[in-house]
Amino acid sequence: MLKLSSSISSIRFLNFNSPSIISYPSFKFPTTLKTTMTHSPNFSIHSSNSSPAITAEEPQVAPPKPKPQHPWLIVGLGNPGKKYNGTRHNVGFEMVDAIAESEGISITNVNFKALLGRGFIGNVPIMLAKPQTFMNSSGESVGAIVSYYKIPLKQVLVIYDDLDLPFAKLRLLPKGGHGGHNGMRSIIDRLKGSRDFPRLRIGIGRPPGRMDAVNFVLRPFNKQEREELEFTFQHGTEAIRILLLEGFDKSATFVNSSKAMEQLG
16 A cells, blocks of 8 residues: 655645645655656556556557568560461460450550559469560560569569470479570579579470471461460469469469379370
8 A cells, every 4th residue: 555655734625616726735755656657657646445556558559561562473475576476486475365364454554675464363463574575585574574673583473385395284383494495594694593483384395397496486376276275374374373372382283283184184
């Protein structure tokens, strides 16, 4: 119980309806109360039948601001212009177009030497890019986008054609080299030699007979191939959705297990 160090000989209480002055003759604060007041400037003393209680107001702490979420950059490789529409070397462009159609994203902005579209997959922000530099200089566009938006390389997915995969098959990798693909070579060079970014490879098959690879990749698909590719684009779009929402491992399992089942069938 808090005890006062001296008695109070007389107290006249203030009447708030009159300008009377309250007087406290021979009144002193106890030492313990003075200390409390010094360290707790925001306090109140409540009258009660028991000992007076001293309470301090808790400081208001603002909640931490959420960190800004970097978008995923999804890049499809190809060559610009009508001359190259529908050719094997442009399946990266077509895969990005399939994602845009599925998610309702318009790829109409022109910046960083690329056609760009922005939107979401689920609650994950994404940027879709189709470099307009021609295949062998794709890194000029990709490097500029990554640098400007400070996108982590683990969130840069590059989609491109692959001669070494069976036609219409997909393979998702967490990182790797360029494998002789000039578009990928350009991107790695512009990213200061880093290969630590995921990529989705789309098989276009091998050139028949002795046909030169350069001529083969610039050939269009026939009707049967085009029908098969439509399934591949649907499959790839779902794989990318899983990648962004559930992680790389689940997406890779989805791609690889589907491939294995198709081979068994």
